[in-house]
Amino acid sequence: MLVEHARSLIGLADASHAEYGDEGTPVITLLACSLQDQTITVELTPRSRLARLYGKESATERTTCSYGLAPSLQRIASECGMRVAAIDETGEVRAVERVDHPFFVGTLYQPQLTSAPGAPHPVFVGLLRAAAFEAAIGR
Amino acid sequence: MRKVVVSVLIDLPAEHPYHRATLNALQHASTHHGLTPEVRVMGTDAIEDVDEVVGPGTAVVIGPGSPYRNQDAAHGVVQAARERGVPLVGT
Numbered sequence: 001m002l003v004e005h006a007r008s009l010i011g012l013a014d015a016s017h018a019e020y021g022d023e024g025t026p027v028i029t030l031l032a033c034s035l036q037d038q039t040i041t042v043e044l045t046p047r048s049r050l051a052r053l054y055g056k057e058s059a060t061e062r063t064t065c066s067y068g069l070a071p072s073l074q075r076i077a078s079e080c081g082m083r084v085a086a087i088d089e090t091g092e093v094r095a096v097e098r099v100d101h102p103f104f105v106g107t108l109y110q111p112q113l114t115s116a117p118g119a120p121h122p123v124f125v126g127l128l129r130a131a132a133f134e135a136a137i138g139r
Numbered sequence: 140m141r142k143v144v145v146s147v148l149i150d151l152p153a154e155h156p157y158h159r160a161t162l163n164a165l166q167h168a169s170t171h172h173g174l175t176p177e178v179r180v181m182g183t184d185a186i187e188d189v190d191e192v193v194g195p196g197t198a199v200v201i202g203p204g205s206p207y208r209n210q211d212a213a214h215g216v217v218q219a220a221r222e223r224g225v226p227l228v229g230t
Contacts, residue, residue: 001201001229004217019206064157064203103198103226110157110203110230112164120167123228128143128168128176130226131198135141138195 001106002069002077002096003027009080019067029070035063040109042086042094049097050085050105053122059086061094063109069093103130141196143176148192148213149202150182161202161230186212193219201229 006015006027016024043058044051051057069077069092077084077093085105086095098104103126115121145165151158162178169176176198186192186209193199199220207213220227 001217001227004214004221007214008218008221017205017210020210067205098221101221102224103228104221105227106229110160111228112157112160112203112230115160115164115167117167117170120171121164123230124164124168125171127198127200127226127228128145128165128172128174131143131145131176131196132172132174134198134224134226135143135196138141 001104005080005082006073006076009082010076012076017067027070027073027076028067031066031068034066035068035109036066038063040088040094042088042109044086044095045084048083048085049103049126050095050123053126055122060114061107061109061111062113064113065108065110068108102134103127143174144194144197145176145178145200146192146197146216147178147180147200147202148183148186148207148216149180149200149204150184150208151202151204153180155204157203161200165200182208183210183213184208186216189215189219192216193223193225198226199228201227203230 006012014024017028018026085097111121111123
């Protein structure tokens with residue numbers, strides 16, 4: 001999502017993901033400290049869509065990520081309609097969302113890993129709520 | 140009301156725990172809402188036409204497990220969902 005955002009809206013036509021090689025401007029880079037199979041605490045941005053979905057100020061999440069938004073490009077998560085929805089304990093971006101869209105959320109953690117029967121994850125609840133609304137109004 | 144369709148883009152094999160967790164999370168949320176969405180699971184290398192993935196009444200889940208087999212196709216889906224107002228979550 002952030003590579004597409006950088007290419008299409010930020011003006012970094014050669015934005016790339018470091019996992020695919022050395023070409024271009026790496027927007028997604030190897031984390032200094034891998035978060036593979038880690039449990040992290042994310043601080044949700046007040047009044048963000050994500051904060052409303054969770055209904056709290058912070059959450060414990062699981063992550064399989066070894067890559068994240070490049071430290072030098074953290075600003076792009078707050079530009080051109082995107083905003084930071086959550087940060088981790090180091091202050092780095094862990095979730096983004098678009099302010100001009102019914103539901104457009106990206107997480108640098110894996111919400112599906114903490115979902116359970118009877119306790120669905122708020123991100124997936126929000127996604128299906130938005131999808132049902134869009135379907136109801138015929139879009 | 141139009142039927143809800145969820146396109147799940149994931150390159151991990153069906154037996155992978157993250158693949159299963161993604162589908163399970165959709166099921167948990169569907170049960171919560173009392174919905175029975177049609178779930179279409181596909182690898183990024185199976186995308187031939189973005190319109191088939193990001194159509195009316197569709198939501199999109201980008202699953203974990205990069206690098207994607209077809210990065211350009213994945214970006215095309217993200218761009219189309221963004222431009223068309225199609226609900227999307229990228230994990």
